[in-house]
Amino acid sequence: MAAAAAGLLSLSTAIPSLSPPLPRLRFPVASMTMSEDPIREWILSEGKATAITGTRSVGGGCINRAYRYDTDAGPFFVKTNRSIGPSMFEGEVLGLSAMYETGTMRVPQPFKYGALPSGGSFIIMEFIEFGASRVNQAALGRKLAEMHKAGKSTKGFGFDVENTIGSTPQINKWTSDWIEFYGVHRLGYQLKLARQQFGDSLIYEKGQRLIKNMAPLFNGAVLEPCLLHGDLWSGNISYDTNGEPLILDPACYYGHNEAEFGMSWCAGFVGSFYDAYFEVMPKQTGWEERRDLYTLYHYLNHYNLFGSGYRPSAMGIIDDYLRMLGA
Numbered sequence: 517m518a519a520a521a522a523g524l525l526s527l528s529t530a531i532p533s534l535s536p537p538l539p540r541l542r543f544p545v546a547s548m549t550m551s552e553d554p555i556r557e558w559i560l561s562e563g564k565a566t567a568i569t570g571t572r573s574v575g576g577g578c579i580n581r582a583y584r585y586d587t588d589a590g591p592f593f594v595k596t597n598r599s600i601g602p603s604m605f606e607g608e609v610l611g612l613s614a615m616y617e618t619g620t621m622r623v624p625q626p627f628k629y630g631a632l633p634s635g636g637s638f639i640i641m642e643f644i645e646f647g648a649s650r651v652n653q654a655a656l657g658r659k660l661a662e663m664h665k666a667g668k669s670t671k672g673f674g675f676d677v678e679n680t681i682g683s684t685p686q687i688n689k690w691t692s693d694w695i696e697f698y699g700v701h702r703l704g705y706q707l708k709l710a711r712q713q714f715g716d717s718l719i720y721e722k723g724q725r726l727i728k729n730m731a732p733l734f735n736g737a738v739l740e741p742c743l744l745h746g747d748l749w750s751g752n753i754s755y756d757t758n759g760e761p762l763i764l765d766p767a768c769y770y771g772h773n774e775a776e777f778g779m780s781w782c783a784g785f786v787g788s789f790y791d792a793y794f795e796v797m798p799k800q801t802g803w804e805e806r807r808d809l810y811t812l813y814h815y816l817n818h819y820n821l822f823g824s825g826y827r828p829s830a831m832g833i834i835d836d837y838l839r840m841l842g843a
């Protein structure tokens with residue numbers, strides 16, 4: 517899909533409740549007719565508003581600017597990025613759309629993304645009022661498992677577009693074999709980046725040794741592609757005013773379900789979360805032994821994004837596995 521293409525979705529397909537069955541959402545490629553303010557234009561046409569009564573900044577994000585647009589058709593949530601083209605928001609729209617279509621976990625319904633005339637890009641989506649943090653980890657675990665169960669792929673492991681994890685590119689090339697996908701496009705990609713950025717050939721070589729020898733860790737596991745949020749940490753989890761969990765800001769792809777727990781060290785998941793999750797998606801043989809392998813991807817990404825403070829954690833995991841595997 518061309519990066520400069522705009523995603524289109526009519527608001528007439530908006531659904532007030534998430535009860536299945538949901539209509540299939542589509543984001544057809546459309547040639548961009550550049551208006552002076554494409555956000556306003558969409559809200560006042562397909563967004564079905566006749567007046568924008570106010571706009572205000574929403575804090576919280578790091579990468580983009582976020583706004584609430586109040587209108588006579590209800591509020592919209594808008595993010596803009598002044599320097600990156602629409603490809604980043606294309607990834608977010610397709611990820612939100614894929615999760616929304618499962619009719620399981622609550623996610624904001626994505627409406628539109630495109631280019632800004634001054635450069636940069638925007639995304640418009642459903643505005644969700646967050647409730648007081650009535651943390652319900654059991655509901656979160658159950659809904660997440662339902663999403664993993666419902667979000668199936670016929671193309672293998674990967675996604676239709678590349679996206680980003682933090683600001684690091686995330687390669688989603690469709691691959692039929694999970695161990696190959698995780699080795700090449702997840703661990704291998706981050707290891708190459710560490711060698712390139714920091715000249716760290718030690719972590720690269722040890723990491724590659726782990727990739728070559730990690731297959732036995734998957735013995736007995738059911739390696740089916742499931743739709744993953746991909747960046748599930750506490751900053752991307754919230755609750756609506758009914759106390760229903762919702763997840764935001766995804767880096768979606770189809771992967772082995774256990775990879776979703778790779779950010780658990782920043783998510784604060786407790787026992788009730790895992791108990792509820794495993795009631796829907798049963799625990800697989802060897803999960804405890806694979807757990808750190810899935811956190812390794814995110815530790816490596818933190819090393820690449822934030823520097824050497826994360827290196828000991830990544831290296832420690834690699835060394836432990838090399839010892840365990842006698843590699």
Ligand SMILES: Nc1ncnc2c1ncn2[C@@H]1O[C@H](COP(=O)(O)OP(=O)(O)OP(=O)(O)O)[C@@H](O)[C@H]1O
Nearest residue numbers: 574575576577578579580582593624642643644765
């Ligand atoms: N659909 C939504 N409705 C209402 N508020 C939202 C919605 N999505 C996000 N928010 C709020 O806006 C803030 C910024 O959004 P988000 O985290 O997606 O920004 P970002 O800059 O893209 O991400 P990052 O956290 O990676 O920097 C969030 O912290 C959240 O409080």
